[in-house]
Each structure stands twice: as C-alpha cells, then as structure tokens.
Amino acid sequence: MAASSSAMSTSTETGEGPPTSAMSAKELMDVIVESYVHDVTNFYERERGRFVYRELAKKVFDPIQPEKVRDLYVALLDVAARDGPNFRYGIQEFPATLITKSELLLNMIVSYQLMESKPIEDKSDKERQDKSSSNDPKRKKPNKKPPSPRVVLWIPDSCELFERFLRISLIPEHRIWKQIKFILNPTSDRKIFERMAVIFENAVESGAICFTPLVFLMNDSIFSKHIKSPSILRQALYLGKLKATTVESFVMHRSQEFRAECREILRQAELASQDLVKFESDYPKNISLDHVERRQMTLRVFRENVNELMKSLRGELTSDQLINVSWAAAAIKKYSAKTYNEKTWKEEQLYDLIWTVLSQRGKLKKFVCEHLEKVCHDYGAAHYWSRMYPASMDKKHIPFSASVSKVDPLIDIPDSLNFPKEVESINFVTLEQQLHGVSEVLQESIRSNGHVVVGIDAEWSAYLAYSRASILQLAVRNAVFIIDIESKDFEGQNQTTGNKLEWFVQWFFSHEKIIKIGFQFNEDLSQLRAVMRKCSALYEPKSLYCIGKVVVDLLEKTEMRADGGKIKEELFPNLDNGTFPEISNEFVPPEYLDDDEEFLAYGAAAEPSEFGNRTGADESVESKDGERTDGKEREKKKEKEISKSDDTNKPRRPMESPAQRTIQKGLSSLCFQILGHALDKTEQCSVWNRRPLRPLQIRYAAMDAYCILMLYDKCAEWASRLNVGMEHVLDAQTPIKAHLPLLQEFP
Structure with a gap:
C-alpha cells in the first residue's frame, strides 16, 4: 500500500514544520508520513538521486526540546511497529521511495543524530596548503570542528533504540547499520557494547531480530564474539540470503568444535533444501509464524540461497563477475570529476574505466554519454562512446586510447620516488618459461647469499562484482617481476605440479630463505x-614481514636512546615533526577498526560524561558536604570514581576506516618520511585486470614493490646505527596465520 501526497496538511504544503506540540505519538507519526510523501514527491519532480532524510528529520524534531526527543524516538518506533510491514508509503512511480513507517523513522533518527561537520580554515592553514605540493603526504588539511548531536543519547536510550532497530526489516544491501552502531555508541564504550550484546543475544534467542541487523552483527568483530552458539547460522539461513564472506567471518577465530558444528548446520541445510518436510521441521522454532521475513522464505527461495552459498564456500563462482550497476554509475561520476574538475586523473584512466563498465553493463551506455556531454561538457568523448557497441567490447583486452602515455616505466617522475640506477628491467611475466626464470633468479641469490630479500605487493581491480588479485609484484635488487595472475598460460594442469602458478606461489610463500617484505600485506x-583457494602457503606464509612494523619497532628503540633525536635528525630529516605515537598509529593498523567514514567525522566529538547512565530529572542526592546535586552531576562523580580504578568508561580511540588507512596512502607517507619522496599515486584506482597494462600502470605496480626494498635497506642502515640486527627486528613480528576456508580440505 502506498500513500499519495493528496492527504497533506496545510502546514506541510506551505513548507512549515509539522505541528508537533500537543500531539500524541500516533498523530505525529501520521504527520511525519504525510510530510515524507510530500517532500519526496517534490524532490523527484525536481531531480534524480537519493532522497536525504536529514531535512525532514530537522523539520520534525527541531521544534521539540532535546530532552524530550529521546523518549519520542522510542514512542514513534512503537507506534510504527504496529503498522506492519505490508503498508508502505512513498511514490508508486519510484519503488525505491516506498518504505514502511519503521524504515522511515530509522532513516530519520540516524540522519538526525549524524550532524555534518564543516571545515574551519584559518589563514595560516590556507597559506600552508598553497605552498605545499598536492603529492606531499604531510600537507595539512583544514581543521574540522567535531560536531556533537543535538540530542545526546544516554545508555538506556541507546539500548532501547538498539532493541527496536533490531526488529526493522531492511534490504540486505542496506549499510545503515554501520551508522547505527556509531550513533548509539559514539565513543566505542566497552560497557555500552556489552549491554547491547546482551540485548542482541536475547533478540536472537526470542527470534525478535531481522536478517539485515543479524548479518551485520555476525560480521562485526565486537558483537560476533558474544555469539556462543553456532545455531544462529541456521537462523540466518532461514531468514535471508547469506554470503560466504559472512559465514567465513563468523567462524573466524572459532574453535574446531564450533567450526565443525557450523559445517554440520550447512550440511543439514543442503538436505533441507531438497526436502519440504525437512525444510519445515528444521525451521528454527524461535522464529514466530508472523515474522515478516519468515513468510518470504519459501522452499524454492531457500534452495536457491543455500545452493549459491555452498558453491561460493567451496570456491565455485556462483554468479557473474559483472560490476554492480549502481557502483558502476557512481564510479563514472566520481572519476570523471577527478578527470575534468580536479585534474587528478588522466584521460587514459577514465577511458579504461568507461570501457570496463560498458563491456560489462552495456545498458549504461546512454547514461555515460549523457554524463560526458551534459555534466563534463566533453562532446568529443560523448560522441566517441556513442559509436561503440558494448556487446563487441572485450572485458579484459582493452586497446590503448589515443591519449595513453607511451613512456618507459623506469622514467623518473618529478617530485616523486623514482627507481635507483641499479634497476635494469621491469618484466611482465605471462608464460610458464618466464615464471621458471623468476624462480631461477631467486634460487641463485639463495645459493650465493644464503637468503634473498624480496619486496612484494599485489594489485586487484575494484570494478568487478568480486575483487581478486590480478597481478603479483616481486622486486629484487636489479629487477622487478610483475606476474600476470590472469595469464591463460598458467591455467594448465599436470600430474606432477598441478596448476603452474599455484605451484610457484606455494613454493615462494613457503620458502623460509626468501625474506618477503610487504606493507600491511x-x-x-x-x-x-580468492584466486588460489587451495594454496596452503597463502594461509600460513613463511618469512613474511611488514615494513611498517619494522619502522615502528626501530622508532621505539630510537626514542628510548639518549642520542635518539640525533640519529633521527641525521637519517630522517622528515621525521622531525612527527612523534613516535603519531607515526606508530599511521603505519600500524589500530586495534579497533571499522569502515564507516561517518565514525571518523564524529567519533572524537563525544565527551565521556555525556554518555553515562541517565538518571531521572527529578533525582537528587545529598553529597558528603551536605549540598544537593542532581542526578546528572552524581553520575559524573560516579564516572570519575570508576575511572580511577577501571578504564572501561574512558572514551576509546575512534575507529579508523579503510579510506584513512589504505595501503597506498600509508605506504606513500612512509616513503616520504623515510626516503624523502612520496609515491606517485595517480594510478592507485586503475583497472588492474585490463590487458595489456598501460606503461604508467606498469611503473606504478613495479614501484609499489621496489619502494619496500628501498625502505628495507634504509631500515637495515638504521638498525646498524642502533647496534640491532635486522634478523632480530624481523623475528619480533608475529607470524601471519589465517584460518582455512570453512569447507576447504587440503590434501
């Protein structure tokens, strides 16, 4: 059922805020729905895109006193829950706008709690930016004033909202739960997470949880460890379409008994998918008959979901590798802006992106041409692509564009890190004979020196449904080898060695005399x-070390010496402005991670006292000195007392997103501070599965591996100044050991 905009009240038609005073929650909910239909109708009459709920939320909640909004959130959610999932409101012509009252409130509450931060620039900031190079990783960004939400959620508020949010059914792809996790606990307070975990466990046990939050919390490193029983896996299977990545994440770091029980649950699910009686008898009893998602799970849907999941867990591709349409369109918009407006992308890169998008999603041809013409005003490019036939465009073999830079990959680039003169060649390895030559080079070095140090890196394309490594780069003293993982010459099998590439990778990563140096590898x-699931050495590689951890270890040792400042000044002038903690945080991933960028914008804003337990407004207590203090002041004192003996109430360091700790950004900064020059990152987001690679792509890939070798040499000199052996620095690192795939068995 969809509501129309004809039932609008006068106040919403004139653009005024809803008359929220003296209204019951039910009456206000009706006004909110009318306002939403009115606003979303006006929005889609003017433009296309995604409707933003923040303005609607401000119109509803701004007139209300902040201390009353908290209780209003809960009251409105309770009213909306009674409406049921079959009633949807929006515009019939735009199905994406049709949502339930609960979904509408969820979006409004989250957007209202996430206030925007605006850059606050001063003159000195602007002058420093104007003088600094765009490639300078030490260039300071404008200061941002961390905002705080208008409505502060206390622990009971967060818990009540969390309990109700768990019951709201969303599409599986919805990513709002990352924001929910933040707004309910901006400081990552461990005690708040513990209380939420109890609510989560109760919701799972009672069946009062929907699929999307269940999957998010199964993937979440904090909440998943509170799941003690594997039976939740069966519950998720009967509520929606599980992905293999979710299952693997859920069983990671679990006991062998836990993993064995999960395998048995999956085996029983396969049997149930073929038998209606077993399907119905195995249905989790805690999921009520009126659960909205239970009614949608038929045997046919269950069979399709389980079959695809099991194939994926076994390493079989279950669906095409075509890029998601929405992501493809977003990529075109983003990188065309980088090409035409920001000038940080080259035309040859945009050419590659458009080619790979159209070769996969030919229906986007009209969108691409219109965007190039109307937004980018590049009529020549629009005309060029309008004459292309996507059906005849090869997905991997992309011809060079007219604008491609045909340069020697070893060429020097101004103001960037360049290859030393000893590097004689960059070799693109596509044949078995060439791969054998790489192993001969490594073995000869081992015979001569007892070991060989190799800088390593890998690249993969983001413009596919599922990313997987496309090239593997190995750097030795006088050469770089770029191994084409997608080469068809490596696909052959024989009884002695099996897959030729897998044999080489197994040998390379299991050889203890090959000292492999990577960066957050x-x-x-x-x-x-993802390419070589049966290659056991990739799960427990030998002699693999992180150069970032080497730097941090040496920095720590340097800081402890009386002459540490002198050593840093002599070896690394660019380290003068950085303290050890700052550099350590930059090059070693933090303990708590999250990929939600919103968290970084707001995580530091909350004061610890703002998120304690709320007491009643009329509560007061007599203090030791006889004065009266209200509940809030008493709570602050209690927190201070607790913090003296227990640090669990202290604000935790905000989680960092992959956008802020990407390998390339960190590696470039590390090169600048240790070697004096940053990496040229122009090709960072290239189409890495195109063939042949462009010259600038080859240079970028080769330098990514070789710079690690240069960093290693500088660290060896540094360790020598400290009278520390590099072998001791490397041995201090914890060996990498990953869990095998749940259904994987090695011979």
Whole structure:
C-alpha cells in the first residue's frame, strides 16, 4: 500500500514544520508520513538521486526540546511497529521511495543524530596548503570542528533504540547499520557494547531480530564474539540470503568444535533444501509464524540461497563477475570529476574505466554519454562512446586510447620516488618459461647469499562484482617481476605440479630463505586466496614481514636512546615533526577498526560524561558536604570514581576506516618520511585486470614493490646505527596465520 501526497496538511504544503506540540505519538507519526510523501514527491519532480532524510528529520524534531526527543524516538518506533510491514508509503512511480513507517523513522533518527561537520580554515592553514605540493603526504588539511548531536543519547536510550532497530526489516544491501552502531555508541564504550550484546543475544534467542541487523552483527568483530552458539547460522539461513564472506567471518577465530558444528548446520541445510518436510521441521522454532521475513522464505527461495552459498564456500563462482550497476554509475561520476574538475586523473584512466563498465553493463551506455556531454561538457568523448557497441567490447583486452602515455616505466617522475640506477628491467611475466626464470633468479641469490630479500605487493581491480588479485609484484635488487595472475598460460594442469602458478606461489610463500617484505600485506593475501583457494602457503606464509612494523619497532628503540633525536635528525630529516605515537598509529593498523567514514567525522566529538547512565530529572542526592546535586552531576562523580580504578568508561580511540588507512596512502607517507619522496599515486584506482597494462600502470605496480626494498635497506642502515640486527627486528613480528576456508580440505 502506498500513500499519495493528496492527504497533506496545510502546514506541510506551505513548507512549515509539522505541528508537533500537543500531539500524541500516533498523530505525529501520521504527520511525519504525510510530510515524507510530500517532500519526496517534490524532490523527484525536481531531480534524480537519493532522497536525504536529514531535512525532514530537522523539520520534525527541531521544534521539540532535546530532552524530550529521546523518549519520542522510542514512542514513534512503537507506534510504527504496529503498522506492519505490508503498508508502505512513498511514490508508486519510484519503488525505491516506498518504505514502511519503521524504515522511515530509522532513516530519520540516524540522519538526525549524524550532524555534518564543516571545515574551519584559518589563514595560516590556507597559506600552508598553497605552498605545499598536492603529492606531499604531510600537507595539512583544514581543521574540522567535531560536531556533537543535538540530542545526546544516554545508555538506556541507546539500548532501547538498539532493541527496536533490531526488529526493522531492511534490504540486505542496506549499510545503515554501520551508522547505527556509531550513533548509539559514539565513543566505542566497552560497557555500552556489552549491554547491547546482551540485548542482541536475547533478540536472537526470542527470534525478535531481522536478517539485515543479524548479518551485520555476525560480521562485526565486537558483537560476533558474544555469539556462543553456532545455531544462529541456521537462523540466518532461514531468514535471508547469506554470503560466504559472512559465514567465513563468523567462524573466524572459532574453535574446531564450533567450526565443525557450523559445517554440520550447512550440511543439514543442503538436505533441507531438497526436502519440504525437512525444510519445515528444521525451521528454527524461535522464529514466530508472523515474522515478516519468515513468510518470504519459501522452499524454492531457500534452495536457491543455500545452493549459491555452498558453491561460493567451496570456491565455485556462483554468479557473474559483472560490476554492480549502481557502483558502476557512481564510479563514472566520481572519476570523471577527478578527470575534468580536479585534474587528478588522466584521460587514459577514465577511458579504461568507461570501457570496463560498458563491456560489462552495456545498458549504461546512454547514461555515460549523457554524463560526458551534459555534466563534463566533453562532446568529443560523448560522441566517441556513442559509436561503440558494448556487446563487441572485450572485458579484459582493452586497446590503448589515443591519449595513453607511451613512456618507459623506469622514467623518473618529478617530485616523486623514482627507481635507483641499479634497476635494469621491469618484466611482465605471462608464460610458464618466464615464471621458471623468476624462480631461477631467486634460487641463485639463495645459493650465493644464503637468503634473498624480496619486496612484494599485489594489485586487484575494484570494478568487478568480486575483487581478486590480478597481478603479483616481486622486486629484487636489479629487477622487478610483475606476474600476470590472469595469464591463460598458467591455467594448465599436470600430474606432477598441478596448476603452474599455484605451484610457484606455494613454493615462494613457503620458502623460509626468501625474506618477503610487504606493507600491511593481509589484504593482499586475501585477494590472492580468492584466486588460489587451495594454496596452503597463502594461509600460513613463511618469512613474511611488514615494513611498517619494522619502522615502528626501530622508532621505539630510537626514542628510548639518549642520542635518539640525533640519529633521527641525521637519517630522517622528515621525521622531525612527527612523534613516535603519531607515526606508530599511521603505519600500524589500530586495534579497533571499522569502515564507516561517518565514525571518523564524529567519533572524537563525544565527551565521556555525556554518555553515562541517565538518571531521572527529578533525582537528587545529598553529597558528603551536605549540598544537593542532581542526578546528572552524581553520575559524573560516579564516572570519575570508576575511572580511577577501571578504564572501561574512558572514551576509546575512534575507529579508523579503510579510506584513512589504505595501503597506498600509508605506504606513500612512509616513503616520504623515510626516503624523502612520496609515491606517485595517480594510478592507485586503475583497472588492474585490463590487458595489456598501460606503461604508467606498469611503473606504478613495479614501484609499489621496489619502494619496500628501498625502505628495507634504509631500515637495515638504521638498525646498524642502533647496534640491532635486522634478523632480530624481523623475528619480533608475529607470524601471519589465517584460518582455512570453512569447507576447504587440503590434501
């Protein structure tokens, strides 16, 4: 059922705020729905895009006193829950606008709690930016004043909202739960998470939880560890479509018994998908018959979901690798702006992106041409792509554009880190014979020196449904080898060695005499495993170390010496302005991570006292000196007393997003501070699965691996000044050990 905009009240038609005073929650809910239909209708009459709920939320909640809004949130959610999932409101012509009252409130509350931060620039900031280079990683950004929400949520408020949010059914792709996690606990207070975990456990046990929050919390590192029983996996299977990544994340760091129980649950689900009687008898008893998502789970849907999940868990591709349409359109918009407006992308890069998008999603041709013509005003490019036939465009073999830079990959780039003269060649390895030559080079070095140090890196394309490594770069003293993982010549099998590439990778990562130096290489290993699931050495590699951790270890040792300042000044002039904690945080991932950028914008804003337990407004207590203090003041004193003996109430460091700790950003900054020059990051988001690679792509990939070798040499000199052996620095690192895939068995 969809509401129309004809039932609008006079106040909303004139753009005034809803008459919220002296209204019951039910009456206000009706006004909110009318306002939403009115606003979303006006929005789509003017433009296309995603409707923003913040203005509607401000119109509703701003007239109300902040201390009353907290209780109003809960009251409105309770009213909306009685409406049921079958009643949807919005515009019939735009199905994406049709949502339930509960979904509407959820979006409004989250957007209202997430206030925007605006840059506050001073003259000195602007002058420093004008003088600094765009490639300078030490360039300071404008100061941002961290905002605080208008309505502060106390612990009981957060818990009540959390309990109600768990019951709201959303589309599985909805990413709002990352924001929910933040607004309910901006300081990442451990005690708040513990209380939420209890609510989560109760909701799972009672069946009062929907699929989207269940999957999010199964993936979440904080909440998932509170799940003690594997039976939640069966519950998720009967509520929606689970992905293999969710299952693998859920069983990670679990006991062998736990993993075995999960395998049995999956086996039983496969049997149930073929038998109606078993399907109905195995249905989790705690999920009530009127659960909105239970009614949608038929045997046919269950069978399709389970079959696709099991194939994916076994390493079989279950669906096409085509890029998501929405992501493709967003990428075109983003990188065309970087090309035409910001001038940080080259035309040859945009050419690659458009080609790979159209070759996968030909229906986007009209969108691409209109965007180039009407937004970018590049009529020549729009005309060029209008003459292309997507059906005939190869997805990988992309011809060079007319604007491609045909340069020597070893060429020097001004103001960037360049190859030393000893590097003689960059070799693109596509044939078995060439791969054998790489192993011969490494073995010869081992025979001569007893070991060989290799800088390593990997690249993968983001413009596919599922990313996987496309190239593997290995750097030795006088050469760089770029191994084409997608080369068809490596696909052959024989009884002796099996897959030729897998044999090489297994040998390389298991050889203890090959000292492999990477930079935060865990994600690279994950991308390599996506290609070679049966390569056991990728799960427990030997002699693999992180150069970032080496730098942090040496910095710590330097800080402890009386002459540490002198050593830093002589070796690394660019480290003068950085303290050890700052550099350590930059090059070593923090303990608590989250990929929600909103968290970084607001995580530091909350004061610890703002998020304590709320007491009643009329509560007061007599203090030791006889004065009367209200409940809030008493709570502050209690927090101070607790903090003296227990640090769990202290604000935790805000989580950092992958956008702020990406490998390339960190590595470039590390090169600048240790080697004096930053990496040229122009090709960072290239189409890495295109063939052949462009010259600038080859240079970028080769430098990513070789710069690690340069960093290693500088660290060896540094360790020598400290009278520390590099072997001791490397041995101090914890070996990498990843869990095998749940259904993977090695011979």
